[in-house]
Amino acid sequence: MSVVVTGAAGFLGNRLAQNLAKRGAQVVLCDQIEPPVVPAGGRALVGPLEETLGAAIASDTRAVVHLAAVVSSGAERDFDLGYRVNVDGLRGTLEACRARCAQPPKFVFASSLAVFGATDAADDATPTTPLNSYGAQKAIGELLVNDYSRKGFVDGRSVRLPTISIRPGAPNAAASGFASSILREPLAGQRAVCPMDLDTDLWLASPRSALRSLEHALDVDGAAFGDYRCVNAPGVTVSVEEMLAALARHGGDRGLVDFVPDPAVAAIVGTWPARFDTSKAAAMGFPDACSIDAMVRSHIEDELN
Amino acid sequence: MSVVVTGAAGFLGNRLAQNLAKRGAQVVLCDQIEPPVVPAGGRALVGPLEETLGAAIASDTRAVVHLAAVVSSGAERDFDLGYRVNVDGLRGTLEACRARCAQPPKFVFASSLAVFGATDAADDATPTTPLNSYGAQKAIGELLVNDYSRKGFVDGRSVRLPTISIRPGAPNAAASGFASSILREPLAGQRAVCPMDLDTDLWLASPRSALRSLEHALDVDGAAFGDYRCVNAPGVTVSVEEMLAALARHGGDRGLVDFVPDPAVAAIVGTWPARFDTSKAAAMGFPDACSIDAMVRSHIEDELN
Numbered sequence: 001m002s003v004v005v006t007g008a009a010g011f012l013g014n015r016l017a018q019n020l021a022k023r024g025a026q027v028v029l030c031d032q033i034e035p036p037v038v039p040a041g042g043r044a045l046v047g048p049l050e051e052t053l054g055a056a057i058a059s060d061t062r063a064v065v066h067l068a069a070v071v072s073s074g075a076e077r078d079f080d081l082g083y084r085v086n087v088d089g090l091r092g093t094l095e096a097c098r099a100r101c102a103q104p105p106k107f108v109f110a111s112s113l114a115v116f117g118a119t120d121a122a123d124d125a126t127p128t129t130p131l132n133s134y135g136a137q138k139a140i141g142e143l144l145v146n147d148y149s150r151k152g153f154v155d156g157r158s159v160r161l162p163t164i165s166i167r168p169g170a171p172n173a174a175a176s177g178f179a180s181s182i183l184r185e186p187l188a189g190q191r192a193v194c195p196m197d198l199d200t201d202l203w204l205a206s207p208r209s210a211l212r213s214l215e216h217a218l219d220v221d222g223a224a225f226g227d228y229r230c231v232n233a234p235g236v237t238v239s240v241e242e243m244l245a246a247l248a249r250h251g252g253d254r255g256l257v258d259f260v261p262d263p264a265v266a267a268i269v270g271t272w273p274a275r276f277d278t279s280k281a282a283a284m285g286f287p288d289a290c291s292i293d294a295m296v297r298s299h300i301e302d303e304l305n
Numbered sequence: 306m307s308v309v310v311t312g313a314a315g316f317l318g319n320r321l322a323q324n325l326a327k328r329g330a331q332v333v334l335c336d337q338i339e340p341p342v343v344p345a346g347g348r349a350l351v352g353p354l355e356e357t358l359g360a361a362i363a364s365d366t367r368a369v370v371h372l373a374a375v376v377s378s379g380a381e382r383d384f385d386l387g388y389r390v391n392v393d394g395l396r397g398t399l400e401a402c403r404a405r406c407a408q409p410p411k412f413v414f415a416s417s418l419a420v421f422g423a424t425d426a427a428d429d430a431t432p433t434t435p436l437n438s439y440g441a442q443k444a445i446g447e448l449l450v451n452d453y454s455r456k457g458f459v460d461g462r463s464v465r466l467p468t469i470s471i472r473p474g475a476p477n478a479a480a481s482g483f484a485s486s487i488l489r490e491p492l493a494g495q496r497a498v499c500p501m502d503l504d505t506d507l508w509l510a511s512p513r514s515a516l517r518s519l520e521h522a523l524d525v526d527g528a529a530f531g532d533y534r535c536v537n538a539p540g541v542t543v544s545v546e547e548m549l550a551a552l553a554r555h556g557g558d559r560g561l562v563d564f565v566p567d568p569a570v571a572a573i574v575g576t577w578p579a580r581f582d583t584s585k586a587a588a589m590g591f592p593d594a595c596s597i598d599a600m601v602r603s604h605i606e607d608e609l610n
Contacts, residue, residue: 118533125432
């Protein structure tokens with residue numbers, strides 16, 4: 001099975017590529033920068049997506065996992081870049097599938113809770129009225145993936161991922177980056193800044209859980225999506241206070257977290273729902289997300305040992 | 306007031322341009338073909354939209370009404386043309402506003418009931434899960450108009466219009482074209498084909514009603530839209546049987562209508578809701594739509610006398 005992963009130098013994309021290779025796939029890793037790991041049997045194509053698509057997607061491509069994206073604060077700061085990467089980049093990838101693949105490839109699109117706006121709770125029938133550019137671009141992406149699927153150009157699957165915590169490595173330009181740093185930095189003995197209040201609720205999934213969702217989206221029968229090729233992925237609702245309590249339970253010092261309100265972060269993260277009904281995902285066999293304690297534990301296991 | 310109307314050779318666009326000119330606006334009429342009427346004080350720019358935008362939208366443009374579109378069956382038949390006109394054409398128009406206008410112009414975008422899919426009834430909080438390319442393109446358009454508004458590039462207003470009946474003139478490539486022809490043709494003593502059953506319900510508005518909605522969308526305070534710049538326009542639910550009964554009441558011969566099922570039309574029109582909650586429009590002061598009898602009467606007044 002030949003699988004193309006875009007955004008394959010990112011931490012999720014790179015792990016997904018490794019997991020898929022272990023399962024016997026020949027993985028093509030596309031990214032603007034060199035992926036940290038190129039699994040055995042895989043090959044990396046480094047450069048702007050529009051330049052590597054021609055070599056990446058071929059007649060025998062069986063699946064594409066599209067993770068290449070400009071994240072939330074980045075897309076809010078640079079409007080043109082956000083649309084170029086998050087909309088035009090997706091459309092170019094869908095077009096490459098349409099033009100080159102002998103059979104409609106499975107097409108997993110990493111969407112986001114950011115497609116929702118100004119609602120506390122969301123289910124799979126909540127309208128996508130995003131209040132940030134990243135969410136608008138992801139909602140446009142879902143519409144494209146569904147329409148390309150309906151026309152038989154791809155076998156699409158949009159998966160709305162929760163905020164991922166604990167994201168390893170250096171902070172990125174996601175407005176929700178604090179959801180990782182307030183745990184990751186203290187676990188490494190370093191200070192962190194929290195831009196939101198203790199009682200802020202977040203909708204979270206661990207990297208392992210997000211990977212399981214992406215892999216399940218690749219494995220599941222497309223017909224299980226029903227009329228519309230999109231699903232809210234499993235996650236858990238956790239407050240900042242509960243995150244810091246879990247940090248303390250696992251030996252972290254919550255005194256290392258400074259609270260410095262950031263209106264720019266609140267303007268983005270504050271519009272995202274924190275409570276989800278994920279019964280569609282459950283009915284489709286998506287594995288449940290893990291608890292906040294398991295999130296902290298898996299970070300310690302995967303990154304610190 | 307300088308107002309740009311795209312799709313101004315179409316029957317709605319051309320009447321809107323005339324109405325706006327009567328209200329004192331200097332109207333710029335953009336279309337690929339020559340508009341049938343260029344009102345006093347107005348000027349026509351004929352050619353592909355991307356070539357006329359530069360001359361149409363200027364520093365002092367105060368409002369844009371974007372009607373240029375490939376309609377439903379056309380967009381379903383020619384996937385690339387639909388996306389080029391309905392998505393890229395809109396994006397180009399929004400970009401021209403962003404680049405050229407001294408102040409964010411009012412931007413009325415003609416969206417459609419086609420953004421909904423597989424639901425019998427819709428309100429303003431019904432998710433946009435379209436099952437045809439035209440609906441997907443209009444739903445993408447709503448997301449763009451909202452995001453460009455949120456960023457302060459335009460003062461956007463998306464108005465989801467019902468199927469328009471009775472559309473004058475020759476049939477167009479709208480899958481819902483029969484909703485006009487089964488009344489229009491018999492009123493002119495000609496035969497018409499109805500591709501749907503007598504008990505098919507449709508969500509309709511007359512040309513006069515659609516024009517009132519577009520003009521009201523231009524006049525209303527943008528803040529009245531709330532968080533999201535979109536509204537379901539007023540309409541009425543009417544069955545094919547009720548349409549033919551109204552035809553007969555106004556002297557038309559319903560025996561001139563032949564019933565020939567068309568799966569391609571059913572695949573598009575059959576996914577559109579026929580019952581709407583338009584309380585948001587009502588609260589914003591949008592005028593109510595008229596009855597099926599008034600629709601027939603106004604067609605006779607406007608087109609046949």
